[in-house]
Amino acid sequence: MKVIFDIDCTFEKALASLILPDVKSMKAFMMLGVEARMNANLDMDILFKTLMLDSLESFEYVQKVFFSQLGQGKDQFKYV
Numbered sequence: 001m002k003v004i005f006d007i008d009c010t011f012e013k014a015l016a017s018l019i020l021p022d023v024k025s026m027k028a029f030m031m032l033g034v035e036a037r038m039n040a041n042l043d044m045d046i047l048f049k050t051l052m053l054d055s056l057e058s059f060e061y062v063q064k065v066f067f068s069q070l071g072q073g074k075d076q077f078k079y080v
Contacts, residue, residue, distance in 0.1 A: 007014075015022065
């Protein structure tokens, strides 16, 4: 015996019908706290230096690490 239920409702209506709490206000409050901490501790100079490569040797190093990770699983799959 196969029973199929097709329920057409929005996410908010589904949460309300399942008696789950509405967490939008808590999420907004938490995000304000996260944004405040990020803005207080964010130094753009350090972030830029961390994300940008400072020389060609750095780029070559990143490239070498990337390609070495690609080659690790080459023997894992065998084609018949």
